[in-house]
Amino acid sequence: SLTPDIANGLEIYRGCAACHQPEGWGNTSGSVPQIAGQHRKVIIRQLADFRAGNRDSVLMVPYATTEVIGGTQAVADVAGYISTLEMSVANGRGAGDDLELGQSLYEKNCARCHGANGEGSNDDAVPRIQAQHYRYLVRQYQWIRDGKRRNANAEMVQQIHDFGDREMKAVLDYTSRLLPPEEFRAPSDWKNPDFK
Numbered sequence: 001s002l003t004p005d006i007a008n009g010l011e012i013y014r015g016c017a018a019c020h021q022p023e024g025w026g027n028t029s030g031s032v033p034q035i036a037g038q039h040r041k042v043i044i045r046q047l048a049d050f051r052a053g054n055r056d057s058v059l060m061v062p063y064a065t066t067e068v069i070g071g072t073q074a075v076a077d078v079a080g081y082i083s084t085l086e087m088s089v090a091n092g093r094g095a096g097d098d099l100e101l102g103q104s105l106y107e108k109n110c111a112r113c114h115g116a117n118g119e120g121s122n123d124d125a126v127p128r129i130q131a132q133h134y135r136y137l138v139r140q141y142q143w144i145r146d147g148k149r150r151n152a153n154a155e156m157v158q159q160i161h162d163f164g165d166r167e168m169k170a171v172l173d174y175t176s177r178l179l180p181p182e183e184f185r186a187p188s189d190w191k192n193p194d195f196k
Contacts, residue, residue: 002072002073002076003076004040004076004077004081005073005077005080006080006081006084008074008077009078009080009081009082010081010194012069012070012074012078012081013078015063015069016063016078016082017195019032019059019063020033020035022191022192022194022195023036023085023086023088023186023190023191024036024037024087024192025087025088025091026133027092027133028133028134028135029092029133029135030092030133030134030135030137030138030139031059031136032059032136033132033133033136034088034131034132034136035082035085036085036086036088036186037083037085037086037180037184038082038128039083039120039121039122039125039126040076040080040082040083041122041123041125042120042126043078043079043082043083044075044076044125046151047069047078047079049150049151050064054150055149055151056148056149085186085192086185086186086190087130087131087180088185088188089179089185090188091131091132091133092133092134092135092136092176093134093173093176094134094169094172094173094176095169095173096177098166098169098170098173099173099174101166101167101170102169102170102171102172102173102175103174105171109159109160109171110159110171110175113126113156114127117178117179118130118175128180129175130178130180131176131178131179131180132175133176134173134176137172137175138168138169138172141160141168141172144157144160145161145163
């Protein structure tokens with residue numbers, strides 16, 4: 001409920017940019033997600049979950065602490081800044097060879113919560129998964145399925161429980177191809193002007 005101070009959010013984000021990149025685009029290897037344009041409440045929830053031990057990441061946990069980011073206002077500030085960043089649509093994608101199955105699985109299992117186009121919801125703290133790196137989606141999916149991501153939605157865990165490798169790859173490949181609206185997209189050569 002705190003009003004974010006975007007200028008302070010930028011100062012905090014400078015420490016995040018070493019991994020997430022100044023633009024917030026992460027990398028196609030899947031080790032770092034694209035967070036640009038992510039819903040503010042989603043970012044706040046994930047940072048809180050890292051702090052509470054509900055998510056694991058050797059890379060992320062040390063940077064999510066109160067000592068590094070600050071208290072609740074600082075979390076609101078950095079989340080507010082990240083949500084303003086323009087998104088890359090040159091994200092990592094899968095092989096593209098089973099997209100019909102992927103679309104069918106997405107529409108039956110994912111769209112109700114994540115939205116028809118992967119837009120998620122700030123109000124419900126449902127992640128925007130548009131233009132997310134395929135390999136990152138695969139890693140998170142496996143952790144959710146295997147119970148390693150303790151903040152996972154119970155309904156999602158149940159839905160994906162019986163998916164085999166083919167279904168997993170198909171639905172996540174399709175998901176990685178969902179694109180945000182034009183107004184959220186960065187030009188391909190965009191560089192974050194706050195880092196000049």
